[in-house]
Amino acid sequence: MPVDRARYHLVIPVLVHRTGAPVLVWRFDTPLLAVSSAVLGGGIGVRHWVLNATVPMSYARHDPDAHLAELAAALDLDGPGVGFLTGVDVAERVIATDGGATVVATVGLGNVVWAAGPPAAGAHAGTVNVVAHLPARLGDAALVNAVATVAEAKAQALAELGVPGTGTSTDAVCVLCPVDGPVEWYGGPRSRWGARLARGVHAAVRDGGAAWIAEGRRPWSERSGP
Secondary structure, three states: OOOOOOOOOOOEEEEEEEOOOOEEEEEEEEEEEEEOOOEEEEEEEEEEEEEEOOOOOOOOOOHHHHHHHHHHOOOOOOOOOOOEOOOOOOOOEEEEEEEEEEEEEEEOOOOEEEEOOOOOOOOOOEEEEEEEEEEEEEOOOHHHHHHHHHHHHHHHHHOOOOOOOOOOOOOEEEEEEEOOOOOEEEOOOOOHHHHHHHHHHHHHHHHHHHHHOOOOOOOHHHHOOO
């Protein structure tokens, strides 16, 4: 059975501003199945929306999940969703597509670390947030595998940029797919949809990272004020 791509179309996020800070908002016509490491809506489950919100480097709330839920309510987002926070200006998002896979990344490299290196110190100025959509239903194991595929593709992009690390200490990911349809059992980088996901993530992180380096980008609040 072919995938009904119109029904499961991932809306490209809309950029809005709340209290002066930019926010990316995804609103789904039909709820999607998600796997995520985000502070709000993490784990595996059906989600109705995604937020990626810029916050100042002075951010000190100890309840970021509640903060994101408040932001979602202010935006009239109903039902469970996924919420990210970042010091990066999300207006500088990068969108990449590959064979039906859609990837949106916000890339900050001010706090790059090696995955197996010493603990990170200081402010978390650089976060890589990745939101990806695949138009085919992934099984739970394939969703978990897809998260690993995102991490591998991100690390490859950083290596090609000459960045001394595999990511930042605050990176987060969300992979979305339909809630029904024929199940794809694999999400690794050589699987049908995992390969497309990997290429999309690699392109988005590479291009976003290259812009961060070339333009000497800084956290949003250091440019715009908290």
